[in-house]
Structure formats: structure tokens, C-alpha cells
Amino acid sequence: MSRLTVFLVAITGLAIATAGILYVTLPAEDADYPQRSSGAALIGGPFELVQHDGNTVTNETFNGELMLIYFGFTFCPDVCPTELQIMSNALDLVGDDAEQVRPILISIDPERDTVEAMAQYVSHFHPRMTGLTGTVEQVAAAARAYRVYYERVEDPGSNAAYTMDHSSIVYLMDKEGQFITHFGPGTKPEKMAETIRSALSNG
Template identity: 45%
Template sequence: MEKKIAIAATSVAALFIGGTIAVVQLNKAPQDFAQCGATAVAGSAIGGPFELVDSDGETVTDADVITGPSVIYFGYTFCPDVCPLDAMRNAQATYILDEKGIEVTPIFISIDPERDTPEVVGEFASNFHERMIGLTGSLEQTDAASKAYRTYYKKEENGDPEYYLVDHSIQSYFNIPGYGVIDVFGHTETPENVAQRMECLIDMTG
């Protein structure tokens, strides 16, 4: 088991280091957002409509949950290292902005719906921030959401049926209604840096 975790961690790290630059379609000139340190560049759209299931077992759409500035992450609750660290970082950045009276909604979307039931993903999300929304769904629903955000994931082949790992991309996507995804945060970004960039972008788009 320890060997599997080490292999998965190495694979995820390699994906992050060697991954391509995220590209988004913006309603505002990308150079304007660059003033905030935004890393996204104009091009093919990232993000789009999705239909998933929330912690209450209710079917929701992107319009239901992305009602204001939101930071979105794709992962899974059994993830041994990267997912909880990134979820915590996004939650900490959200708390920093809470103290300034700026509300951002952190969203955690599972790419492992076989194990991540609505109850499981909801409890996982709420452990990091009381406003963090946990979403799951059918394999078709979660795959469609992942494709809309151009994320990568691959279930471990020939893994233990209960304890398998999932290799996946580790970016977080900052989405503001009317603008879409306007920034992408990597795994190494600090809570302070993420909060600062989100605040700047909210001011610019508000």
C-alpha cells in the first residue's frame, strides 16, 4: 500500500510539473487580469455547464452552485496527499478573504464517484470550510464536468477494488459568473497568494 501511494504521489507531481499551461476564454482582456498575477491566458474555453449531485443527494447544475466567485478543485476523498492539501489551501485562502468581508465559495468535485457518495464528499468538504460544496454524481456526470474544465484523471489499473488510487491533475480554477475561469492556481501556491489574487480579480470584475 505504501508503495502504491508513493508511486501515485510521484505521478501526480510529474503531471503538475510537466503539465501544459491552462488556457481560458475571457470576457476581459487577459492583460488586464495579468495585473493581478493571473496565470491564465486567452484561448480555448475552460469550464462550462455541468450537472452533478450535492451532499443532500440533490441534482444541481453549475448555475446552482457557481453563484459568485468560486474556486473549483477536482479530486477524490481517498486521495492520500495532494487533494487534502489543496482543499485545505483553498479553504485557508477563503478564510483570509472571509476576514475582509469578501465571500468566495470553495467547490470540491469528485472524480471518483464509485466511492465518493454524496454523503462522503459532503463530509469531506465541510471538514475544510463550512461553505465548501462537495459534488459527485454518476460516472457520466463527473466525467462530463472534468472534460468541461479540461482536467485529467485516470483510475489505477489492476488496483485493489477498494483501495485503488486515481492519478489526476491538481489545478484549482477561479470562476466568476459572467467571466468564467479567469485564473488557475497550481499546487505550490500559498493561501496568502491565492487570496491576494482572488481579491484583486474580484475588485477588477466587481
């Protein structure tokens, strides 16, 4: 086998391996989630947290509304505000029917995200945006229910001292808190709005 042939075979193998790694590690927006015996996705469940107005709420507080849920934190420099703005823009496109949708930010950084901090932060987005925080245990339970990854990462070189590494997914839940679908990072507001309208029309 010539050196050129060996080289081409090696390059081809590397390309295939790289493609395989990317396929496994990059989540698709239509990726399948684990299923319950009923066929419904194992996403969502009971939670008890504190709303940005200081009131304790549960998942049942929002029954009767679609929930648009994002897990993030107020010190997030770019990804979180970008996704929350996409959610806000999508609800603007939905128009008056947005009154039937509850956009929610659930903090993954309860140490810094106090009720006051959440109230100030969510005021920059859609008027219906609701901030939820709680104890470390309450936040962890909510994150487990939604299969959300998050981890504290020390950052001694910054004023914040640490940041949070986390998955970036927006979940759309129906009026009974059941999973409908999810949106990956950078979803167009128009697409999100279209999906919300469809969910509303289906009850």
C-alpha cells in the first residue's frame, strides 16, 4: 500500500470518527427523551420554589397555562439573556394569546439568585416572565425533574468568583404540566411562536 493510500485511509477514518463524536455530543432539537410507559417523555414533574415576588409556588400553581421553562442564572453573561429574549420575542409574536403562557426562569444558582435579584433580573424581559429560586435542594430537585445539567465552576480571575456551566434548553409544557417539546439554543422566535400557537390550538 502506497504512502498516499495510507494517508487517505487515515484521514477518512479521522473524519468518520469526528463526525461520530459530534453526532453523539451535540443534542438535536428533536432528540428523543426517555419515555414513560404511557409514551409521554420523562420530562417535568413536581417542584416547590419561591417566586420573584416572594410567594412559594409549585408546578400546580401554573396549571391552566402553558409553561415555557428555562434553567439559568442572573450572573449568566450571554446565553441566558439571549434565550430569555428569544422567549420574550416569541410571546410578543403570539400576541394576546400569550396571556395563556407562563415564561419561567428557574435559577440554578440559588446562592446568588435571591428573590430580590430574580425580581430585578426578570423585569428586563417579557412582562409575564416569572423568576423562581429556592434552596439548593429545591433547585436540584427541579433540575432533576427536567433532566437539566448544571455545575458550579470556580472562576477566581473574575469579580463573580465562580460561574455556572449548564445545559441551555427551553421546555414547553402543556396546561397540565406535561412535556410537549423543547427548543435548542438560538431557536428563531418565529418558530417558537408557531409551536406555542399550535399547542394553544390543541388545548
